[in-house]
Amino acid sequence: MGASGDDDAGMTASTTATGAAPTTRRISALDALRGFALCGIIFINIPQTMEMMNDLGRAPDGVRLFVLGRFYPIFYLLFGLGFGLFLRSATRRTDRPRVPMARRLAALSVLGVLHHLLQPGEVLLPFAITGLLVLLPLSYAPARVNLWVGAVLTVAGVLAGVGGFGILPGLFVLGFALAQAGLVEALERLTTALAAAVAVFAVVAITSYLLVVAETGGELAGRWLGLVFSMSMAGAYAAAFLVLLRGPAGPVLQAVFAPMGRMALTNYLSATALFVVFGAVLGLRGSDDWGTAALLGTAILVVQAVWSPLWLRRFSYGPLEWLWRTVTYWRRIPIHREAGAA
Numbered sequence: 001m002g003a004s005g006d007d008d009a010g011m012t013a014s015t016t017a018t019g020a021a022p023t024t025r026r027i028s029a030l031d032a033l034r035g036f037a038l039c040g041i042i043f044i045n046i047p048q049t050m051e052m053m054n055d056l057g058r059a060p061d062g063v064r065l066f067v068l069g070r071f072y073p074i075f076y077l078l079f080g081l082g083f084g085l086f087l088r089s090a091t092r093r094t095d096r097p098r099v100p101m102a103r104r105l106a107a108l109s110v111l112g113v114l115h116h117l118l119q120p121g122e123v124l125l126p127f128a129i130t131g132l133l134v135l136l137p138l139s140y141a142p143a144r145v146n147l148w149v150g151a152v153l154t155v156a157g158v159l160a161g162v163g164g165f166g167i168l169p170g171l172f173v174l175g176f177a178l179a180q181a182g183l184v185e186a187l188e189r190l191t192t193a194l195a196a197a198v199a200v201f202a203v204v205a206i207t208s209y210l211l212v213v214a215e216t217g218g219e220l221a222g223r224w225l226g227l228v229f230s231m232s233m234a235g236a237y238a239a240a241f242l243v244l245l246r247g248p249a250g251p252v253l254q255a256v257f258a259p260m261g262r263m264a265l266t267n268y269l270s271a272t273a274l275f276v277v278f279g280a281v282l283g284l285r286g287s288d289d290w291g292t293a294a295l296l297g298t299a300i301l302v303v304q305a306v307w308s309p310l311w312l313r314r315f316s317y318g319p320l321e322w323l324w325r326t327v328t329y330w331r332r333i334p335i336h337r338e339a340g341a342a
Contacts, residue, residue: 027085028258029187029245034078035261036241036253038268040071042297046275049119050284052293060290069230072123072164074238076171079127080150083135083172084179093329098136104328105131111269111320119272126165134169135176143180150174158231161223167231191246194239201236205229259308260301263318267304274300313337 112125154170
């Protein structure tokens with residue numbers, strides 16, 4: 001799900017002792033955030049795929065307020081950020097870094113087409129297309145230009161009022177611009193700024209929610225405010241999670257979510273296969289049984305939280321991450337941890 005920071009982490013692991021560990025910790029924080037977002041997405045993907053959400057009004061209040069549309073914006077931003085990290089890593093490996101990046105996105109599009117057979121409306125294909133059409137051309141522009149372009153595209157996506165995919169290009173570009181601007185290197189110094197961001201996003205979320213409830217400005221304004229509410233909630237979630245990583249709960253959060261995030265592509269696609277099969281067995285398709293859907297999602301996440309670190313003890317990458325990386329560099333990449341270290 002998005003270009004992972006594994007490539008950049010792999011490069012920094014071989015750098016000097018003074019520089020490698022802090023950068024690896026920052027990459028791990030992004031992996032943990034990706035894993036956290038993955039956990040929220042499954043509780044929307046299950047009812048959408050099992051056709052439980054033709055009418056959003058049928059979703060429980062808790063889902064509509066705290067889950068629906070709150071986690072995909074985090075993934076959008078992380079994909080753009082990961083694109084920047086990958087391009088930086090590829091630049092160290094080749095004098096034509098955009099060639100493996102194009103292969104990487106083309107491979108993602110193939111996975112997206114296949115995934116669409118199980119989950120119509122999935123995100124991998126739009127990710128790949130947007131990456132090829134938007135991120136690759138803008139990769140030649142400096143950070144300050146991309147920050148403005150990303151902001152304009154995000155606002156335009158909101159004003160278009162077409163839903164979550166409307167904000168995808170803007171958040172992609174913003175994430176890439178943040179990578180260009182050195183966000184990963186500065187992450188450990190931003191705890192206070194992140195705490196302030198939580199407060200700001202919370203104020204925006206509460207204000208937009210109250211305006212939506214008051215039905216201010218008609219249907220179109222309601223869609224705009226709904227997107228602002230979703231994005232501000234996503235921002236608050238992401239900033240709060242990164243702050244918590246710096247506190248006493250940080251080691252536990254890292255241990256649970258970072259392995260899931262490192263294997264986000266494998267976990268995302270395997271989750272679809274699992275909930276399509278077991279959702280049919282449990283009779284979820286077309287039903288209103290949100291409780292069973294939530295239990296199924298929780299069970300899948302527990303399995304992934306257990307198997308991800310177990311897999312990564314022996315292997316350097318998840319199975320689909322390894323395949324994706326192999327296609328990207330067009331050569332067989334060692335997958336066993338010992339072989340990869342050698």
